[in-house]
Amino acid sequence: MGKIIVVTSGKGGVGKTTSTANLGTALALLGKTVVVVDADVGLRNLDIVMGLESRIVYTSMDVIEKQCELSKALVKDRRVDGLTLLAASQKNNKDDMQPEEMKAICEKLGETHDYVLVDSPAGIERGFSNASAGADEAIVVTTPDVSAIRDADRIIGLLQHAGIEPINLILNRFSPQLVGSGSMMDQDDVLDILNIDLLGIVPEDPGVITSTNRGIPLVYEDASPGSQAYMRIARRVTGQRIPIPELEQRGFLSNIVNWFTRNR
Amino acid sequence: MNISIKRLFGRKPKSSNIAKQRLKLVITQDRLDVDDRFMTRLHHELAEVLAKYFEFSVNSVQMSLKQEGNSYVLVADIPYKKFHDTNPRR
Ligand SMILES: Nc1ncnc2c1ncn2[C@@H]1O[C@H](COP(=O)(O)OP(=O)(O)OP(=O)(O)O)[C@@H](O)[C@H]1O
Ligand SMILES: [Mg+2]
Numbered sequence: 001m002g003k004i005i006v007v008t009s010g011k012g013g014v015g016k017t018t019s020t021a022n023l024g025t026a027l028a029l030l031g032k033t034v035v036v037v038d039a040d041v042g043l044r045n046l047d048i049v050m051g052l053e054s055r056i057v058y059t060s061m062d063v064i065e066k067q068c069e070l071s072k073a074l075v076k077d078r079r080v081d082g083l084t085l086l087a088a089s090q091k092n093n094k095d096d097m098q099p100e101e102m103k104a105i106c107e108k109l110g111e112t113h114d115y116v117l118v119d120s121p122a123g124i125e126r127g128f129s130n131a132s133a134g135a136d137e138a139i140v141v142t143t144p145d146v147s148a149i150r151d152a153d154r155i156i157g158l159l160q161h162a163g164i165e166p167i168n169l170i171l172n173r174f175s176p177q178l179v180g181s182g183s184m185m186d187q188d189d190v191l192d193i194l195n196i197d198l199l200g201i202v203p204e205d206p207g208v209i210t211s212t213n214r215g216i217p218l219v220y221e222d223a224s225p226g227s228q229a230y231m232r233i234a235r236r237v238t239g240q241r242i243p244i245p246e247l248e249q250r251g252f253l254s255n256i257v258n259w260f261t262r263n264r
Numbered sequence: 265m266n267i268s269i270k271r272l273f274g275r276k277p278k279s280s281n282i283a284k285q286r287l288k289l290v291i292t293q294d295r296l297d298v299d300d301r302f303m304t305r306l307h308h309e310l311a312e313v314l315a316k317y318f319e320f321s322v323n324s325v326q327m328s329l330k331q332e333g334n335s336y337v338l339v340a341d342i343p344y345k346k347f348h349d350t351n352p353r354r
Contacts, residue, residue: 146283153291182278189284193291 002033002110005117005237006135006164010151012122014143015172018208019230020119021049023139025217026234028083032114035074037106038088039131040121041097047087051215052077061089064101070108079220084113094126099133106134115237124158132159138167139199144174144185153194168199170233175204187244198244200233202226303327310340318344 007020017040024036037060038046047053058073063086074084086109089096102118109116120131132138138159142152152169159167171187178184191198205226211218218227219234235242296302311322326341 146287149287150290150294154294157295179280182280185280185283189280193284193287 002113003115003137004106004110004135005115005137005139006039006120006132007117007139007141008120008128008131008155008159009122009141009148010124010155011142011148014148015141015170015202015208016122017045017049017119018212019139019141019170019172019202020046020117021217022219022227022230023234023237024115024117025050025077025080025083026219026230027115027117027237028077028080029219029231030234030238031082032238033082033112034115034117035084035086035109035113037086037109037116037118039102039118040127041088041130042090042093043121044088044090046119047075047085048215049212050077050085050217052085052087053215056085056087059087059089060102060105061092061096063105064097070105079216094121094130097130099129102130103134110134124154128155128158132162132164135164138164139170140167140194140196141170141172142190142194143172144179144190149185149190149193156194156196167196169194169196170199170202172202173204174201199236200229201244202229202233314342317348318342319346319348320344 007016007023009016020036024034027034036046036050038044039060040046041061044059047056052075055075057075058068060073062068063070063073070086074086077083077085086105106116106118116134118131118135121127140152140155140159142148156167169191171190174187175184179186187198187201203225205218205224207218207221207224207226211221218224219230221227232242232244307325307327310327311325314320315322320342324343326339328339
């Protein structure tokens, strides 16, 4: 029985889809069987971020409407073994799906995969209920700014209420320079507020944008800091104990620079 | 010159610290608001205790949480008709 993990946030645009695509690919690169599920019905993006948009034939809605078998709706990612995508319907909206229907799909996928990663839409409404309906665990993605963190706290409350446990945090678009100059909260500040466990920190990385442009998840490029961050996160998800590296936020030189430029 | 000296030695708080303080406050409030059962329960239990001392209508009681500076204040508005006689021997 695989793990069903919902990737969610509350606030939009903080990196749920990026995280689902990269974590899913990274887990497959580690030899796991993974299906990534787009739960953003009507605003689907996971297919294009992963570069699989031209190969979608069926969606989860077709499965619900019994137009096709679940296994037939899965699009195989040919670049790595063990990775498939279940796309969301683009012509429907979130209310066309019931949480129980999504739950049934996720549970069925969990029987044949090590990991089912569900990319949740933003918000706390129906789309979120659908995405989290079948989840055993949750990954909450946030950026280190006040509105994203406030919304993350709200989502954490809803997940806890639904009995989803554990709930882990990905801190995305982190900038060691801004933390060093005192303009961005660091991981301790964020964890102190949200009070959940940290799964990993993903730095602000232009590679995220270029890899999305190309439809090739960042984790295929070993060198980039974002790629390395997602690979470490994937290893932690599989249960390996990988320490969260001290981000080079307080190197000697940057310390001096920061001393002169702080108080922003 | 003046400005750069101020920059070097000034104690202007970092904006990240301000962000953290503001978030802590607003999230405490959010969490309390999410749980309105808390306020309902408090309302009932408080009314139960107060009924021993005052004569009032439970429905007229207004309760709210307010933020004053860095702390929270519970404000209860209880229009009462009269005190009960608390010392019947008198
Ligand atoms: N670590 C990062 N560094 C740089 N850019 C990033 C990073 N993470 C995400 N982005 C960019 O932020 C934007 C939003 O990312 P993404 O689509 O993953 O967010 P989302 O939470 O899924 O959004 P939505 O709520 O709309 O579904 C994208 O343009 C993405 O390329
Ligand atoms: Mg998305």
